[in-house]
Amino acid sequence: MEFNNSYLNRTPNKTPRNTNSFVPEFVVLHETAGYGSLDWNLRPEVRSSYNYLISRNGTIYHYVDEQSYVAWHAGVNSSARGYTGGQLNTYAIGVEVEGPNDGTPITTAQTKSLVALLKYFNEQYGIPLTRDYFFGHSDVAPGYKSDPRGYSVEYTLKILSDSSDATNVRPDTLYAALRNEVYKHAGGEYRPDWAFHQYAEQNDLGSPIKVGMDFSTNGVRYTGEVYGRDVIISPYGQWNVVLRANELTDNAIYADLMKFTFSVLGLTYRPEQAFAAFIRRSPIGVPLTDSQRMTLPTGRSFAVQLYTLDTLFTPIAASGTTDWSVVRLLSTAMALANIDAAEAALRDVIYSAMYERIKDRYDANAPFIKYAFTHKLGAPLSGPQSFTYKDTEYVYVIYAGDTLFAPKSDLNAVKRLSEIKDQ
Numbered sequence: 001m002e003f004n005n006s007y008l009n010r011t012p013n014k015t016p017r018n019t020n021s022f023v024p025e026f027v028v029l030h031e032t033a034g035y036g037s038l039d040w041n042l043r044p045e046v047r048s049s050y051n052y053l054i055s056r057n058g059t060i061y062h063y064v065d066e067q068s069y070v071a072w073h074a075g076v077n078s079s080a081r082g083y084t085g086g087q088l089n090t091y092a093i094g095v096e097v098e099g100p101n102d103g104t105p106i107t108t109a110q111t112k113s114l115v116a117l118l119k120y121f122n123e124q125y126g127i128p129l130t131r132d133y134f135f136g137h138s139d140v141a142p143g144y145k146s147d148p149r150g151y152s153v154e155y156t157l158k159i160l161s162d163s164s165d166a167t168n169v170r171p172d173t174l175y176a177a178l179r180n181e182v183y184k185h186a187g188g189e190y191r192p193d194w195a196f197h198q199y200a201e202q203n204d205l206g207s208p209i210k211v212g213m214d215f216s217t218n219g220v221r222y223t224g225e226v227y228g229r230d231v232i233i234s235p236y237g238q239w240n241v242v243l244r245a246n247e248l249t250d251n252a253i254y255a256d257l258m259k260f261t262f263s264v265l266g267l268t269y270r271p272e273q274a275f276a277a278f279i280r281r282s283p284i285g286v287p288l289t290d291s292q293r294m295t296l297p298t299g300r301s302f303a304v305q306l307y308t309l310d311t312l313f314t315p316i317a318a319s320g321t322t323d324w325s326v327v328r329l330l331s332t333a334m335a336l337a338n339i340d341a342a343e344a345a346l347r348d349v350i351y352s353a354m355y356e357r358i359k360d361r362y363d364a365n366a367p368f369i370k371y372a373f374t375h376k377l378g379a380p381l382s383g384p385q386s387f388t389y390k391d392t393e394y395v396y397v398i399y400a401g402d403t404l405f406a407p408k409s410d411l412n413a414v415k416r417l418s419e420i421k422d423q
């Protein structure tokens with residue numbers, strides 16, 4: 001376990017232990033309720049400290065060595081496991097997670113570090129990974145302290161217990177191995193025992209794009225995952241309730257979820273724009289780009305926004321006023337018999353942009369591209385990747401609607417991943 005030791009034992013707010021073989025019994029979890037605690041808690045007049053701090057980027061600072069010192073993190077009005085007041089600090093490890101403590105979820109990097117740290121406490125000190133040994137500050141000082149509000153102790157323990165036997169829950173099949181590769185691109189791993197992953201398969205949501213989102217709206221906390229065909233969320237603690245963005249009837253929750261989804265994808269949600277109104281009525285997956293201007297060699301310009309399953313565009317008037325309420329779908333425009341020459345040229349510009357995003361080149365006759373187009377799998381999310389399973393080398397490309405793969409020795413033998421699920 002790697003810690004940042006640049007602040008280790010520098011705070012005066014600690015009490016030396018008379019032994020160096022101390023074994024902590026339990027853990028109290030906090031949230032800083034502000035930023036800059038590393039320096040703040042160096043001040044003697046603050047009279048508080050902690051053993052570890054997890055910063056917003058996930059760095060774990062070892063702040064007060066629990067084996068040599070008692071940190072002052074939960075002394076006042078606290079009780080747990082039969083200890084009260086200052087005794088708590090003597091027997092418990094105090095962990096601060098940096099955050100405003102206003103309900104804003106902690107970052108994914110912080111969640112990962114927190115899970116790793118709890119696992120370390122279990123391995124290092126034998127602290128059982130149950131709710132009887134891990135407390136929120138608000139659990140031990142109810143009515144007096146409200147932290148942590150940006151994460152849940154139960155959920156952290158659940159992630160930990162779910163991830164400890166990950167390799168055992170994945171069957172040894174080409175499907176599971178390749179699906180796991182696809183989840184790795186989205187920042188996670190494939191877990192066939194998880195409700196989200198089962199839901200995504202059963203409802204043909206396509207490829208995962210982003211996993212491990214923590215999202216709050218209207219006082220309710222959700223965890224969510226973004227797939228090629230939709231975004232799914234689940235309220236904390238109710239893992240079997242899965243809601244789809246496209247089916248949300250509450251416009252306020254929908255708008256909050258979109259705003260959040262766009263931001264985790266590095267984009268900006270603009271609900272006032274015609275494109276946003278269009279996708280609320282006719283969903284075409286999730287966005288790949290913000291609205292951008294594309295200009296044809298002839299000089300005609302369009303506002304264009306790429307989504308996973310289709311592309312929206314509006315012709316920009318060369319002179320006079322652009323009618324922003326005219327929103328066209330690329331697939332619809334291309335299906336017209338008497339296709340406008342400018343729109344046909346626009347298609348090539350859009351496809352080039354779509355493949356440039358993943359550092360590949362658009363070639364309508366390449367086997368994977370041809371297959372994806374014929375089967376309406378939407379935009380590519382990765383360039384060609386190589387992967388070996390049981391001594392066979394494969395090439396795969398992640399598309400929004402599915403993942404395509406072929407043996408490296410025969411790239412024309414393209415298959416979609418979902419078709420081998422039950423083999």
Ligand SMILES: [Zn+2]
Nearest residue numbers: 030031137147
């Ligand atoms: Zn606290």
